[in-house]
Amino acid sequence: MQLASLSTLNYRNLAPGTLSFPAGVTGVFGENGAGKTNLLEAAYLALTGLTDVTRLEQLVQSGEREAYVRADVQQGGSLSIQEVGLGRGRRHLKVDGVRVRTGDLPRGSAVWIRPEDSELVFGPPANRRAYLDALLSRVSARHAGHLARYERTVTQRNAALKAGEDWSLHVWDDVLVKLGTEIMLFRRRALTRLDELAREANAALGSRKTLILTLSESTTPETYAEDLAARRSEEFARGATVTGPHRDDLTLTLGEFPASEYASRGEGRTVALALRRAELELLSERFGEKPVLLIDDFTAELDPGRRAFLLDLAASVPQAIVTGTERVPGTAQTLRAHGGRFTPEEEAAPADPVTADPVEAGA
Numbered sequence: 001m002q003l004a005s006l007s008t009l010n011y012r013n014l015a016p017g018t019l020s021f022p023a024g025v026t027g028v029f030g031e032n033g034a035g036k037t038n039l040l041e042a043a044y045l046a047l048t049g050l051t052d053v054t055r056l057e058q059l060v061q062s063g064e065r066e067a068y069v070r071a072d073v074q075q076g077g078s079l080s081i082q083e084v085g086l087g088r089g090r091r092h093l094k095v096d097g098v099r100v101r102t103g104d105l106p107r108g109s110a111v112w113i114r115p116e117d118s119e120l121v122f123g124p125p126a127n128r129r130a131y132l133d134a135l136l137s138r139v140s141a142r143h144a145g146h147l148a149r150y151e152r153t154v155t156q157r158n159a160a161l162k163a164g165e166d167w168s169l170h171v172w173d174d175v176l177v178k179l180g181t182e183i184m185l186f187r188r189r190a191l192t193r194l195d196e197l198a199r200e201a202n203a204a205l206g207s208r209k210t211l212i213l214t215l216s217e218s219t220t221p222e223t224y225a226e227d228l229a230a231r232r233s234e235e236f237a238r239g240a241t242v243t244g245p246h247r248d249d250l251t252l253t254l255g256e257f258p259a260s261e262y263a264s265r266g267e268g269r270t271v272a273l274a275l276r277r278a279e280l281e282l283l284s285e286r287f288g289e290k291p292v293l294l295i296d297d298f299t300a301e302l303d304p305g306r307r308a309f310l311l312d313l314a315a316s317v318p319q320a321i322v323t324g325t326e327r328v329p330g331t332a333q334t335l336r337a338h339g340g341r342f343t344p345e346e347e348a349a350p351a352d353p354v355t356a357d358p359v360e361a362g363a
């Protein structure tokens with residue numbers, strides 16, 4: 001999978017235009033607010049159709065009504081064109097001119113590593129559940145379908161609970177148990193591999209503590225129907241479905257303790273990076289090729305070991321785009337970001353061994 005070029009129009013602060021990306025690492029450096037994150041966000045959206053922004057109009061340049069991003073994607077010798085049009089609350093996707101849904105874009109096409117990934121570790125359980133759901137939805141379209149239907153069912157069932165509609169609950173319960181059971185079983189199967197990959201990555205990052213990923217389930221596939229029935233009066237009182245996979249947590253145990261409560265900031269950052277490398281590996285295994293790797297602000301990573309890990313990871317995949325406030329070492333292409341524009345730069349010339357050191361040069 002390779003992003004041959006990215007075009008944007010009216011996307012956040014990015015100047016309209018097209019950027020080409022070679023194989024290898026593209027380094028993008030520039031001052032704060034130059035548009036580096038926006039570039040990666042646009043690339044991720046065009047490659048995957050995904051964005052974590054709930055209000056799509058935030059992505060549209062202020063003063064404009066619509067935005068557009070396009071990725072020319074090279075995959076196994078053929079080129080395809082992926083387009084995303086954005087308007088007020090709307091997102092239109094096309095592949096080679098044909099309208100598609102998000103799940104129809106190549107699901108293993110990109111992984112995005114960001115400084116705010118620490119929130120996967122220290123944020124609320126919903127963050128870890130969202131990481132797991134998003135990743136597993138990319139691994140399996142069937143699972144994505146089950147999740148979407150399950151969430152709709154929870155919403156409808158909650159409305160019935162709030163309205164005190166005792167008579168309609170058995171209909172929702174049947175659907176909930178069927179979908180919830182599928183979701184729990186798939187999560188359990190996928191987690192076996194994800195746990196191994198995250199553990200390996202955490203060790204590769206130099207952590208001396210073992211990382212273990214487990215599901216903290218509010219119910220089980222075997223007992224879901226009974227557990228629902230047992231909590232019926234509580235559910236009516238709260239007007240909400242209180243048990244099921246929408247309440248489960250992905251627990252990250254580092255050494256002996258839950259990372260979310262006990263890990264140091266640095267340990268948490270290492271765990272977050274391990275989760276992202278595990279995501280990269282799981283998608284590579286599933287789709288038989290490495291995703292495009294997008295690393296936002298490697299300069300925010302102050303620890304030399306983790307910074308080297310990020311740069312090594314970028315060098316290990318066929319294509320990566322790495323941003324920072326300093327030049328990225330070892331790149332195939334360097335772009336300087338300024339005011340939403342990206343200008344190709346010559347690689348910094350290697351220092352002249354004779355004149356580089358003024359003491360030596362003057363001697």
Ligand SMILES: Nc1ncnc2c1ncn2[C@@H]1O[C@H](COP(=O)(O)OP(=O)(O)OP(=O)(O)O)[C@@H](O)[C@H]1O
Nearest residue numbers: 012013031032033034035036037038058060061062
């Ligand atoms: N919808 C929008 N319309 C216009 N400008 C926007 C929009 N959304 C964000 N911006 C601007 O984009 C700029 C931020 O760009 P971005 O986050 O990509 O910077 P950056 O180069 O990654 O900076 P840093 O190094 O601080 O992370 C901000 O100045 C912000 O005001």
